[in-house]
Amino acid sequence: DQQVKQNSPSLSVQEGRISILNCDYTNSMFDYFLWYKKYPAEGPTFLISISSIKDKNEDGRFTVFLNKSAKHLSLHIVPSQPGDSAVYFCAALNRGSTLGRLYFGRGTQLTVWP
Amino acid sequence: NAGVTQTPKFRVLKTGQSMTLLCAQDMNHEYMYWYRQDPGMGLRLIHYSVGEGTTAKGEVPDGYNVSRLKKQNFLLGLESAAPSQTSVYFCASKGQGNYGYTFGSGTRLTVV
Numbered sequence: 049d050q051q052v053k054q055n056s057p058s059l060s061v062q063e064g065r066i067s068i069l070n071c072d073y074t075n076s077m078f079d080y081f082l083w084y085k086k087y088p089a090e091g092p093t094f095l096i097s098i099s100s101i102k103d104k105n106e107d108g109r110f111t112v113f114l115n116k117s118a119k120h121l122s123l124h125i126v127p128s129q130p131g132d133s134a135v136y137f138c139a140a141l142n143r144g145s146t147l148g149r150l151y152f153g154r155g156t157q158l159t160v161w162p
Numbered sequence: 163n164a165g166v167t168q169t170p171k172f173r174v175l176k177t178g179q180s181m182t183l184l185c186a187q188d189m190n191h192e193y194m195y196w197y198r199q200d201p202g203m204g205l206r207l208i209h210y211s212v213g214e215g216t217t218a219k220g221e222v223p224d225g226y227n228v229s230r231l232k233k234q235n236f237l238l239g240l241e242s243a244a245p246s247q248t249s250v251y252f253c254a255s256k257g258q259g260n261y262g263y264t265f266g267s268g269t270r271l272t273v274v
Contacts, residue, residue, distance in 0.1 A: 057202065080261050091166070091252055091265030092205075137205065141261055147212060148193045148256050150263060154204030 051075045052140050054153035061160050067125040069156050071138030074119065078140040082150065083112060083123050086135045095136070096123070128160045164188050168253050168266035175243045175273045183238040183269050185253030193256040194236040195220075195263065196228065198249040205252065211236055243273045 053072045061067045071081075079100040084092035098105040098112045098121070105112050111124045125132055138153040166187045175181055185194065195210040207220030209228040217228045225247060227239045236255075240247060250270050254263035 054204075082262050084265075089268070091254075091267045092263075093265070094262045097262065143261065147210070147218075149195070149207070149210065152197075152205040154202065 050153070051078075052138055052151045052153040054138055054156050056156050057154070058157040058159070061128045061158065063130055063160055063162050064127045067128045067132065067158055067160065069123040069125075069136050069138075069158065071121045071123075071153055072119055073121075073140050075140070075142070075151070076119070077142040077144070078151070080141040080143050081112070081114060081121050082139045082141070084137040084139060086137065086155070092137055130160050130162060133158055133160050166253055166255055166264050166266035168251075168269050170269060171267070172270050173272070175240075175271065177243060177245060177273060179243050180239070180241050181243065183251055183253075183271075185236040185238070185266060187234055187255040187264070189255060189257060189264065190233070191255035191257045191264075192233075194230065195254045195256075196226075196236065196238045197252045197254065198222065199252060199268075200249050208238065245273045247271065248273045
């Protein structure tokens with residue numbers, strides 16, 4: 049049973065516009081959320097994170113929003129650039145767990161076209 | 163500063179053959195993980211380790227074994243490879259007090 053869901057396998061956006069990637073989770077014990085970016089033939093790399101005590105975290109063109117009541121988070125990329133084309137994974141963590149395990153969604157392939 | 167290094171990067175096996183994938187990290191991280199990535203399935207946890215000498219099963223452990231004899235190394239073994247094990251394998255590590263993983267660049271394994 050997937051505890052982190054990314055229901056859109058793909059998203060196509062024109063360069064300069066906003067990209068919005070969505071993620072839902074089911075486990076109310078999750079209190080820390082991360083986004084990873086993955087290019088072909090490379091490992092995932094950390095992009096941005098947010099703690100459950102916040103509802104927004106911003107880093108340059110990337111902003112993550114968290115809606116705890118809806119168990120939903122989103123990643124906004126503004127403006128989108130062709131180099132942002134990659135697979136984006138949402139991940140969640142229960143910081144109280146000794147296992148330190150991240151639970152990943154299945155990923156969303158973002159394509160930014162000129 | 164290599165981070166997480168996976169060897170080999172590519173491998174083709176015949177059904178029934180065995181092999182070991184090596185993951186090495188130089189960050190003194192306690193936690194190490196093996197994932198497989200398949201199209202449409204995302205990252206699925208195979209096995210993990212919370213410290214030297216410890217291992218535990220993840221979501222899809224069948225057909226795999228692991229060992230963590232040294233803190234910096236986490237080995238993933240396939241005793242008798244099957245075509246269903248064709249995948250890209252990623253190793254990751256995490257330090258105590260950190261929340262995110264550092265991933266290796268992956269091993270692409272094809273079983274024919």
